[in-house]
Amino acid sequence: LHVHASSNNTIVSLTDANGRVFFNSSGGQVGFRKAQRSGFEAAYQATASIANKARDKDIRIRSLEIRLRGFGTGRDAAFKAVTTLTSWPISAVTDVTPIPFNGCRPKKARRL
């Protein structure tokens, strides 16, 4: 379960071990717009919708690894949703936020 929690949105994808996607969902897909997509409720509902889709398709999950990317509000929310709404056995929790070893030069500083 990949959770991409940015500061503007949270998108959640359920994939297999190789990364091939089963389901996608995001704050926008569950009906929130613009600023609300990044909220707690949006991420919660997004993971809920993925849980529902998986149940409808009768997909049995033997073990789940949660991969968190980014530090938005949806990070916590998605995790809580997975633990409370589903009974999927979680085998590992990983953080996969891309951290460069001094790679690309970021954008210039905002001067307010």
Place this chain on the structure above:
Amino acid sequence: MVNLGVLSGLSWRASLGAARKAIVQRQISTGNREVSGSLRGHRQEFASDLTGQIIRKDNGMVSRSVSVLHGDAVKAYGRLNRILAENDIRRELKLRERYEKPTYKRQRLRRESHARRFKDEVRRKVHLIYRMSRWGL
């Protein structure tokens, strides 16, 4: 999955280096590897094997993974957050969002190291005083 970072409490970058070193040592300790019939040289086999092992080890995420023990996912999440907090990953990401000119970076580093040393000294003195009061002074 071996969690070198978690077990040895290293920062996650150091543990990646440790993982690489461990792989190298494992390779070297297996002794002389016969060229297994292929025309590639000894060194090329070693190199390709090494990269294969590193790629299979999820390249960079080894120490940011926390395996869930006894089905307690919440605790695992807490441990992950602890690792991230101890390694200041959030703060580092925030700094990397925008480019920081070298001059500002130098000033910031000087400020931080000064603050760190000052706080360390104060902490030492406070602990000393605490111990002295326990000794009855």
